[in-house]
Amino acid sequence: MLKDLDPLLHSQLRLGVMSLLITVESADFTWLREKTNSTAGNLSVQLDKLSEAGYISIEKSFKAKKPLTTCRITKKGIKSFEEYVNSLKDYIKT
Amino acid sequence: MLKDLDPLLHSQLRLGVMSLLITVESADFTWLREKTNSTAGNLSVQLDKLSEAGYISIEKSFKAKKPLTTCRITKKGIKSFEEYVNSLKDYIKT
């Protein structure tokens, strides 16, 4: 029987964000927006969801007098991502 | 840049159906329902969507006087599934 897929990760944009964050120490909002090719509004909402689930941490500061939103994947996020990938493998092994 | 994921396939139930259909010559409604652990209503709707997209073919007949819905993946379905899996790999390679 196929395992359920974590609905929080089974979303193109949130998965993309997690996929990017797992490869870097941290990433700011603008970089994530460019890499995922998403709109700011959508990214903002999805980052909040990941943050509320404890999958990422978000730190807001200012750099050169402009707001700077920095994101990091958490341990919980890494674990959930790995579990998701494992479950997904059953779906895509051809 | 991450590629877009075919929204028709990026759904747990539809992906599960396609994943199952790619391994067999054909499958009936009840078998798909059991394997995907889905409700009949949901499965019915999602099969229709896959069928309308031309990813599967649906044949309705009767066996032992009971309705029998038989599904098969199409060439287009196989191609789309493979493209989806390829795009997805960029998201999950850790």
Place this chain on the structure above:
DNA sequence: ACTTTTTGGTTTACAATATAAACTATTTTA
């Protein structure tokens, strides 16, 4: 100096999607 544009976002409203509940028709069983 002040108006326009750009940057870096958030909030909100709407559209799309997934899902379950309700329903239909036939068949089997008690």
Place this chain on the structure above:
DNA sequence: TAAAATAGTTTATATTGTAAACCAAAAAGT
């Protein structure tokens, strides 16, 4: 022959995703 099981479909609702509208500050143009 009434009840329950089989094999689904249709419809209504809840959830989700997404974009449009908005906000504040800074930079750039005139």
